[in-house]
Amino acid sequence: MFKRILFAAAFLAAAITSGAAQQQVQFALDWKFEGPAAPYFVAIDKGYFEAEGLSVEISEGAGSLDAIPKVATGAYPIGFADINSLMRFLDQNPGAPVAAIMMIYDKPPFSVVGRKDLGVETPKDLEGKVLGAPPPDGAWAQFPIFAAENGLDMSKITVEPVGFPTREPMLAEGKVAAVTGFSFSSTLNLKRLGIPLDQQSVLLMADHGVSLYGNAIIVNTDFAEANPDVVKGFVNAVAMGWKDAISDPAGAIESLIKRNPAADADLETERLQMSIDANVLTDYVKANGIGGIDDARMAKAIEQTKSVYEFKAEPDASLYFDASYLPAEPFMLQ
Numbered sequence: 001m002f003k004r005i006l007f008a009a010a011f012l013a014a015a016i017t018s019g020a021a022q023q024q025v026q027f028a029l030d031w032k033f034e035g036p037a038a039p040y041f042v043a044i045d046k047g048y049f050e051a052e053g054l055s056v057e058i059s060e061g062a063g064s065l066d067a068i069p070k071v072a073t074g075a076y077p078i079g080f081a082d083i084n085s086l087m088r089f090l091d092q093n094p095g096a097p098v099a100a101i102m103m104i105y106d107k108p109p110f111s112v113v114g115r116k117d118l119g120v121e122t123p124k125d126l127e128g129k130v131l132g133a134p135p136p137d138g139a140w141a142q143f144p145i146f147a148a149e150n151g152l153d154m155s156k157i158t159v160e161p162v163g164f165p166t167r168e169p170m171l172a173e174g175k176v177a178a179v180t181g182f183s184f185s186s187t188l189n190l191k192r193l194g195i196p197l198d199q200q201s202v203l204l205m206a207d208h209g210v211s212l213y214g215n216a217i218i219v220n221t222d223f224a225e226a227n228p229d230v231v232k233g234f235v236n237a238v239a240m241g242w243k244d245a246i247s248d249p250a251g252a253i254e255s256l257i258k259r260n261p262a263a264d265a266d267l268e269t270e271r272l273q274m275s276i277d278a279n280v281l282t283d284y285v286k287a288n289g290i291g292g293i294d295d296a297r298m299a300k301a302i303e304q305t306k307s308v309y310e311f312k313a314e315p316d317a318s319l320y321f322d323a324s325y326l327p328a329e330p331f332m333l334q
Contacts (some may be wrong), residue, residue: 022055023230028067028079030138030215032060033260035271036184041255043241052233058259063164064138064182064215065089072098077223078234080104082138083216084305087320091311097221101325102235102291104242105214105279110139112146112203113186114178115171121201123150123208132162132176139180142205142212144308149209168193184274188267204278212301213293214279216321224325231325239290239331246281246333249273281333289330293321 029037040058043049049056059076061067067079068089074097083100090096112131114120120129123146133140147154160176167179168189179186183202191197206212217238224231245252253269284294295317302315 022050022053023227024055024057025049025078025230025234026076027056027058027234028061028070028076029058030061030064030067030080030082031182031185033256034185034263035253035256035268035273036275038249038252038256038268038272039241039245040238041241041259042244042252043237045255045258046240046244048237048240049234052230052237054230054233054237056234056237063134063136065136065141067218068098071218071220072096074220074223077220077227078231079218080215081218082108082141083213083218083320084108084301085138085141086216086218087302087305087315088141088309090319091309091313091315094313097223098218099221099224099319100216100218100321101224101231101323102217102238103213103293103321104216104238104290105275106282106285106290107206107279108138108142108210108212108214109182109184109275109279110142110146110180110205110210110212110214111183111186112139112143112178112180112205113171113183113190114201114203115174115195116199116201118174118177120178123152123203126178127153127156129177130158130160130175132160132167132170132179134164134167134180135161137164137180138215139182139205142210143180145210145212145304146203146205146208148308149304171195183278184271188271188274192264192267211297211304213298219325221322224322228325232327235291235325236327236331239327239333242280242290243331243333245272246276249276285333289332291326291331292323 064082065085067081070076071079170176171179172193249272250269253265298317
């Protein structure tokens with residue numbers, strides 16, 4: 001049984017009320033300060049968090065699994081992580097106080113990115129090739145489902161564990177033929193390294209049989225139960241940040257550049273737009289608003305995960321996603 005930390009420790013570490021009556025909240029991202037992180041900084045700069053009585057500090061992450069243990073232990077009250085990896089974490093750590101509360105990547109950016117000149121254009125082309133995969137990568141975590149759905153013989157694929165900093169450089173240098181990663185990350189990182197987009201093959205897992213959701217806002221459930229208005233306010237501000245980023249991506253990137261001056265503004269604007277077009281503003285979100293999930297689709301995602309992962313206990317969707325902190329009325333992004 002997962003050991004819960006004391007409330008007092010969680011509050012001291014992650015949610016101390018200031019003298020100005022603003023709740024201090026630390027938010028753990030999945031990755032670096034790149035384009036798709038811009039909406040959260042917009043929510044700070046435009047006062048959306050402040051209007052909810054929150055003072056939010058955002059920290060970089062080290063992969064889409066990274067925030068899960070941070071939030072589960074109470075080191076951070078709120079984070080951003082892959083819901084599929086969250087399912088497995090909860091199965092391995094029953095009773096851990098962590099759940100998703102707001103879906104952001106309605107269509108996950110999990111992908112295999114390869115080079116056409118190295119012979120990778122279809123899933124089957126991975127057989128006989130070397131695939132670079134960072135162990136903490138969310139896309140790599142879902143690769144077994146992708147492989148099963150596309151009838152890949154894993155014995156014919158050489159998997160090379162790589163670090164995040166070396167993933168795209170190794171592909172650019174031809175040391176691997178493809179890598180797992182988020183579509184908007186690996187593709188544009190390769191572009192920056194001199195591999196044009198038209199020379200890349202992007203195998204988005206969602207377009208090749210993988211019926212999963214992607215990254216969501218996750219919360220320490222002990223913290224949320226004790227501070228429901230804080231969590232609801234956080235969700236509202238995040239929705240406003242995404243709405244503004246969608247209407248003005250270049251403006252949103254200005255908020256990002258304040259925190260990451262070394263970033264290429266044009267490249268990060270392109271990265272943000274890619275995430276909006278392919279992952280956030282889907283047909284479902286256009287019709288139903290941001291944040292929620294479809295129960296039938298979630299059930300299918302669980303069944304697909306069961307096909308490649310043996311749950312210790314029967315999976316329960318209510319443990320993974322709690323919609324009670326979302327607005328009563330759908331929050332439309334357009």
